[in-house]
Amino acid sequence: MSLRNKSISMGIASCLILLVLTLPSAAAPGVTDSTIVFGQTACFSGPNKNLGLWYRAGILTAFQEQNDRGGVYGRLLRLVSLDDAYEPDLAAANAERFVSENNVFAVIGGVGTPTAKRIVPVLRTAQIPFVGPFTGADFLREAKKYPHIINLRAGYFDEIYEQVHHMIDDLGKRRFGIIYQDDAFGRSVLRNYKEVLDSRDLPILAKTSYSRNTHAVHASLFALDKADLDAILIVGAYAANAEIINLANSLGHKYIIANLSFVLSRELEKRIHSPSDRIVVTEVMPDAQNVNSHVVRQFQQAVKLSPEDHQHPFNEVCLEGYILGRYLIAVLDRMAGELTGALPASLPREYKTEVLGNMGDKLTREQFLKDAMSPAKPVVIGDWVIHFKSGENAGSSYIRLIHLGDDHSEKENHP
Secondary structure, three states: OOHHHHHHHHHHHHHHHHHHHHOOOOOOOOEOOOEEEEEEEEOOOOOOHHHHHHHHHHHHHHHHHHHOOOOEOOEEEEEEEEEOOOOHHHHHHHHHHHHHHOOOOEEEOOEOHHHHHHHHHHHHHHOOOEEOOEOOOHHHHOOOOOOOEEEOOOOHHHHHHHHHHHHHHHOOOOOEEEEEEOOHHHHHHHHHHHHHHHHOOOOEEEEEEEOOOOOOOHHHHHOOHHHOOOEEEEEOOHHHHHHHHHHHHHOOOOOEEEEOHHHOHHHHHHHOOOOOOOEEEEEOOOOOOOOOOHHHHHHHHHHHHOOHHHOOOOOHHHHHHHHHHHHHHHHHHHHHHHHHOOOOOOOOHHHHHHHHHOOHHHOOHHHHHHHHOOOOOOEEEOOEEEOOOOOOOEOOOOEEEEEOOOOOOEEEEOO
């Protein structure tokens, strides 16, 4: 480029910068000159609090890693977390607060089906994105009804399908029962379980339930005694499931006992007095301690570099939170790239950063949802790929099936 043409190009670029800097900017909700703020309602108290605490910790690890690099759009990432104790009424109140204050860009990292069921309509009405709920409930995957929901994990139907077919085809089991948490979570999974068993011409021979957030679960096991079962699914969190499994073992039952990813396999195993290969768990994330995985290595390195008071275990819940955080960052980066791509290539990087810093009104929830679930633009985090099919809002169907015996055998489904 000649000196004259280069001068003209820089002059145009300078005019563009001045125009952007002087135009009034109505920042999108949750976006300030220095931050992009996300909201979270999850359980940080009660018997299942570790799920919320660890999920938040993983998100914060990803945010801290990015903030140390200057953030996104020249803005730091912040997370406002409110405790709902895994109670739907508290979750709904938290969601209403996010709506009324309108100070978060999106709500992320919710924990549980009953809480999600209450907050989803609130967020849908306010057109606030709901990203990465820690649940595989079917209703969250109704993309036409809930276009503002972004699921990053496999569904409970996917998990149950793998479990049931494994128990029938590999283990020879035919007599199935279920113990489920009596709420939206348990009833949703009960429907999935029946659907999968129906496809194999097998009935649910016995079913019983218990209340959410209680340790009074023993009676639910006794109710199955007369059915002569050889396999049961327990639908709950790690504390309740562990109590039922320990009682079954103490009574000498030889059931194959299946558990969903909500229990977190390592957390469940800690609470079981006699782990065995009769206990099956499905996970929807890679093994958080397997450094053969690129995303796991990135996760572990990020945790090690975190401030001491932010460090946390290498487990699948923390890893899922980290992947959620990295996914959000990737989508925001993509949006930033699209904006700067319209600027002259010769424009110095610091000018582009300055321009982005004054384009908060371009960072909209609508554009985020469009970019976040684009079938043509999968998000790659290390060796972990989040890919949405056209018309769908679930980006993964990965399942890992584990037996909690001495050999801790695993079986992976790579869709």
